[in-house]
Amino acid sequence: MAMARRLLMAAVLCLALAVPAVLGQAAAPPKAAPAGLPNVTAILEKGGVYSTFIRLMKATQQDTQLNSQLNGTSPGFTVFAPTDNAFSNLKAGTLNGLSQQDQVSLVQAHIIPKYYSMDAFETASNPVRTQASGSDGPYTLNVTATSNIQAINVSTGVVTTTVSNALRTDQPLAVYSVNKVLLPYALFGPKPPPPAPSADKKPSKGDSSASAEAPTDSVAHPAGAAPAGARAAGWGLAALVAAACLL
Numbered sequence: 001m002a003m004a005r006r007l008l009m010a011a012v013l014c015l016a017l018a019v020p021a022v023l024g025q026a027a028a029p030p031k032a033a034p035a036g037l038p039n040v041t042a043i044l045e046k047g048g049v050y051s052t053f054i055r056l057m058k059a060t061q062q063d064t065q066l067n068s069q070l071n072g073t074s075p076g077f078t079v080f081a082p083t084d085n086a087f088s089n090l091k092a093g094t095l096n097g098l099s100q101q102d103q104v105s106l107v108q109a110h111i112i113p114k115y116y117s118m119d120a121f122e123t124a125s126n127p128v129r130t131q132a133s134g135s136d137g138p139y140t141l142n143v144t145a146t147s148n149i150q151a152i153n154v155s156t157g158v159v160t161t162t163v164s165n166a167l168r169t170d171q172p173l174a175v176y177s178v179n180k181v182l183l184p185y186a187l188f189g190p191k192p193p194p195p196a197p198s199a200d201k202k203p204s205k206g207d208s209s210a211s212a213e214a215p216t217d218s219v220a221h222p223a224g225a226a227p228a229g230a231r232a233a234g235w236g237l238a239a240l241v242a243a244a245c246l247l
């Protein structure tokens with residue numbers, strides 16, 4: 001009699017414990033990478049003549065930042081990609097003379113945080129903010145377009161160039177080729193008058209801010225940490241169930 005009751009209880013326990021344990025294991029699907037979103041590096045690689053810009057985007061982590069900001073809710077992006085020729089036409093030392101922070105600004109000054117089709121540039125209101133501008137900063141671009149011919153001029157105030165062709169025009173990412181590096185006015189425009197001689201002794205701030213540029217995705221969860229805990233709990237349950245079922 002008592003034996004039968006114990007068996008029944010054990011059976012109930014088996015069911016009660018085994019069902020959630022099985023459900024719990026099925027409830028955590030692997031995190032999938034977002035499908036169908038464009039990859040700016042792959043687009044530039046396919047273009048074939050943008051290796052310097054690709055290298056600069058990597059060095060300043062603007063490639064991963066841009067790719068991660070491209071998602072269903074973003075208003076998209078427009079990238080002006082200077083050709084390798086554009087970079088080799090710069091005066092020697094132009095890039096090496098920039099601090100790490102200024103290199104970030106240079107790359108960001110080629111990226112507009114909004115998708116523009118060729119036609120949409122006609123109605124863009126100048127100056128257009130770039131990724132380097134923040135909400136109200138410098139590093140803006142003036143973009144002028146004429147409706148009948150598909151030609152667009154882009155100006156920083158230091159450099160004016162014409163968009164020669166598009167590498168990609170689909171929302172949410174437009175990538176246009178430019179034959180000149182868009183040297184920002186804030187970095188390459190006329191310098192303010194030199195400081196008074198008494199200020200000359202001040203130590204240069206130099207690159208001290210560069211070390212603050214930590215990769216943002218280094219804080220990602222160690223793979224499998226949470227599932228491991230869940231699995232341990234699962235094994236505990238399984239042991240209980242097994243014990244109950246052996247009674």
Ligand SMILES: *[C@@H]1O[C@H](CO)[C@@H](O)[C@H](O)[C@H]1NC(C)=O
Pocket residue numbers: 039040041042045067
């Ligand atoms: C983007 O494309 C580059 C070059 O093809 C590749 O190395 C990189 O892994 C891709 N990134 C993502 C997030 O798919």
Ligand SMILES: *[C@@H]1O[C@H](CO)[C@@H](O)[C@H](O)[C@H]1NC(C)=O
Pocket residue numbers: 068069070071072073074075
């Ligand atoms: C999507 O992109 C926008 C704009 O870049 C950003 O503000 C937002 O945090 C992103 N959302 C997700 C879920 O990554």
Ligand SMILES: *[C@@H]1O[C@H](CO)[C@@H](O)[C@H](O)[C@H]1NC(C)=O
Pocket residue numbers: 144145146151152153160162
């Ligand atoms: C673009 O620049 C070229 C050369 O500077 C100029 O002739 C043309 O009128 C400009 N077009 C527009 C739409 O501003």
Ligand SMILES: *[C@@H]1O[C@H](CO)[C@@H](O)[C@H](O)[C@H]1NC(C)=O
Pocket residue numbers: 126127141142155156157158
């Ligand atoms: C850009 O456009 C604005 C507004 O039209 C104008 O005030 C400004 O002078 C222009 N800057 C350059 C560098 O062309």
